[in-house]
Amino acid sequence: MISYEFDYTRPDTVEAALDLLDDDSKILAGGHSLIPALKLRLSAPGKLIDIARIPSLKGIKMDGNELVIGAAATHSDILESDLIKQHLPMFAEGAALIGDPMIRHKGTLGGSLAHADPSADWPAMVLAAEGTVVVQSKTGTRSISSDDFFTGFYSTALESGEIITEIRFPIPAEGTKMTYQKFVQPASRFAIVGCAALRHPDGTARVAFTGVADAPFRDTAVENAVGDWSEEALEAAVALTAQGMEFNVDHYASETYRHHLARVYCRKALKALLY
Numbered sequence: 001m002i003s004y005e006f007d008y009t010r011p012d013t014v015e016a017a018l019d020l021l022d023d024d025s026k027i028l029a030g031g032h033s034l035i036p037a038l039k040l041r042l043s044a045p046g047k048l049i050d051i052a053r054i055p056s057l058k059g060i061k062m063d064g065n066e067l068v069i070g071a072a073a074t075h076s077d078i079l080e081s082d083l084i085k086q087h088l089p090m091f092a093e094g095a096a097l098i099g100d101p102m103i104r105h106k107g108t109l110g111g112s113l114a115h116a117d118p119s120a121d122w123p124a125m126v127l128a129a130e131g132t133v134v135v136q137s138k139t140g141t142r143s144i145s146s147d148d149f150f151t152g153f154y155s156t157a158l159e160s161g162e163i164i165t166e167i168r169f170p171i172p173a174e175g176t177k178m179t180y181q182k183f184v185q186p187a188s189r190f191a192i193v194g195c196a197a198l199r200h201p202d203g204t205a206r207v208a209f210t211g212v213a214d215a216p217f218r219d220t221a222v223e224n225a226v227g228d229w230s231e232e233a234l235e236a237a238v239a240l241t242a243q244g245m246e247f248n249v250d251h252y253a254s255e256t257y258r259h260h261l262a263r264v265y266c267r268k269a270l271k272a273l274l275y
């Protein structure tokens with residue numbers, strides 16, 4: 001379906017983008033979720049503000065003890081970054097599993113987080129890696145912990161008039177292990193179930209899921225149960241996966257099958273962190 005007519009503008013700075021942002025406009029990044037929504041008439045803004053080439057939103061850099069990814073960094077930028085491979089290898093692993101090369105070259109980290117598709121890969125990885133989402137509005141900037149960012153089905157803590165500018169991550173300590181394991185939807189490549197897990201050198205864990213429920217979530221019951229990472233402890237942790245969740249149901253996976261997949265991918269993730 002062809003989209004209706006809209007104005008298009010491509011500012012050079014975040015400040016210029018914020019000046020243009022009003023109730024009748026939408027931020028455009030990679031366009032891989034927004035443009036289909038416009039074509040389906042699910043959204044009808046009068047103006048698109050293209051932020052994909054704003055230089056300050058593009059880079060991946062170190063800042064003190066944090067790794068900072070610009071909101072307009074594409075999945076490919078992340079996949080190819082040496083800093084990512086060195087400090088957050090799970091992100092390169094996960095980015096490689098997103099869509100196909102065209103999707104990876106256009107889709108952005110900020111766009112994926114703002115859109116908050118319940119099957120998107122980044123939300124689980126960002127939760128496991130303790131990301132902080134930095135947003136800017138005309139009145140200043142604020143930082144939102146990823147633990148508080150995803151609020152429900154396609155919903156986030158982002159307020160109108162705000163643009164995600166960067167996502168910050170603590171640089172994991174030497175010896176930290178991490179992985180992203182995904183059961184792929186064969187057509188779109190989105191996650192039917194995805195599990196991101198991180199094991200700190202002291203044995204504590206962060207475990208997060210996507211695709212399972214209406215929003216990505218950290219599974220603190222699993223995190224608390226890994227204990228000494230013995231075979232028994234891991235099986236006990238896996239048994240607790242997604243307890244009490246209301247599961248997504250679609251023609252790819254029933255509630256029972258999704259719960260089963262969540263346990264299987266939790267086990268795969270935890271076992272990948274053993275050695």
Ligand SMILES: Cc1cc2nc3c(=O)[nH]c(=O)nc-3n(C[C@H](O)[C@H](O)[C@H](O)COP(=O)(O)OP(=O)(O)OC[C@H]3O[C@@H](n4cnc5c(N)ncnc54)[C@H](O)[C@@H]3O)c2cc1C
Nearest residue numbers: 029030031032033034099107108110111120121164189190
């Ligand atoms: C065929 C196909 C396959 C895909 N496969 C996968 C997959 O396997 N895994 C996966 O995780 N994803 C997948 N995606 C999603 C894709 O990779 C993008 O992550 C997703 O479309 C959102 O990123 P975008 O940059 O395209 O955002 P856009 O479509 O440009 O924007 C999405 C929404 O976010 C808002 N927005 C964008 N950037 C910002 C910002 N910086 N601040 C505030 N709001 C912002 C926009 O206004 C819009 O509401 C797929 C998409 C397609 C079309």
